[in-house]
Amino acid sequence: MKTCASCNERFNDGVQCSSCKKYLDFSCASMTEVGWKKLGADRRAQWKCPACRVSSPTLLSPQPTASLDTVLSEIREMKHQLLDLPTLVNDLRSIKDELSDLKKCYDFSSGRLDEFDTRLINLESKVSEFEKVQDTVLSLQSELASAKLELMSHDQRSRLNNVEIKGVPLKKDENLFSIVEAIGRKIKYNCPKAQINYISRVPIHNSKEKLVIVSFLNRYVKEDFVAAARAEKDLSTSDLGFQGAPHRIYVNDHLSVESKNF
Known part of the structure; x- marks a missing residue:
């Protein structure tokens, strides 16, 4: 017989962790004997x-090959380079008109006229090239805008299972799982560790405060957690065991910067 590493009860049939090599009975492993056998030899191992x-x-979701900041930076750089393009095109057109008038007004020698004709053709060609560049830039701007929207959508989809907790003070050697469990007790929503993918602190722009981000394994568990927290209007730091004047704690969906701006 083996002893369960969780409840210390002895048992005949159970499971063994491939990482810590400890044995657990089916109840503590949150699994039935039938479910364990259905896993197959490879998955049980x-x-x-x-x-x-x-x-x-x-493992974090693969990041897009280009960040939103990079895309926006490229758009701003291209716009900056194109600020003088309309003026330059108009100037070239004006030069073209002036040369055309000069050609009509003056009776130059054939060689001189050929020279002006060549220059005029070159200028016309450059004007045409600039017009094509302008069309290309407009097309690229449209493509970049579409890429930006796609990146924004991907960023928000990667946060669908995440919860953002704001207002929890930083504490040395803090246990974020204990904080989430304390919130669960206050909002009357049981949230076992087995339902949590990861918990971490992330900084807030231009602030010393750091948010607590909780990533759940199941989107519906996350939505139920947020709904229960929003129903509890007086959730504060005192509910988590912090001393001093209580401060409000907010639990919301983990939105991207762009989604928050909307």
């Missing part, structure tokens, strides 16, 4: 207990 799954580093 790779199975991890809830504690090891929480401590394992989370």
Whole structure:
């Protein structure tokens, strides 16, 4: 017989974690005997207990090949380069008209006229090239705008399972899981570690405060957690065991910067 690493009860049939090598009975492993057998030999050999799954580093979603800042920077740079393009095109057209008038007014020698004709043709060609460049730039601006929208959409989709908690003071050697559990007790919503993908602190722009980001494994669990927190109007720091004057704590969806601006 083996001893369960979670409840210390002895058992005959159970599971073994591939990471810490500890044994757990089916109840503590949150799994039935039938479900364990259905996993197959390969998946059973790779199975991890809830504690090891929480401590394992989370693979982040692949980031887009280009960031929003890069796209916006490229758009601003191209716009800056094109500020003088309309004036330059008009100047070239004006030169073209002046040369055309000079050609009519003066009776130059054939060689001189040929020279002016050549210059005029060259200028006309340059004007045509600039007009084509302008059309190309407009097309590129449209493509960049579409790419920006796609990146914004991808960024927001990657946050669908995330919750943003604002107002939790920073504390040395803090346990973010304990903080989330304390919030769960206050809002009357049980949130076991097995439902959490990861928890981390992220900085706020132009502020010393850091948000707590909780990524759930299930979108519906995340939505129920947010709904329960919003229903609790007086959630404050005192509910989490912090001393001093209580401050309001806010629980919301983890939106991208662009979505917040909307």
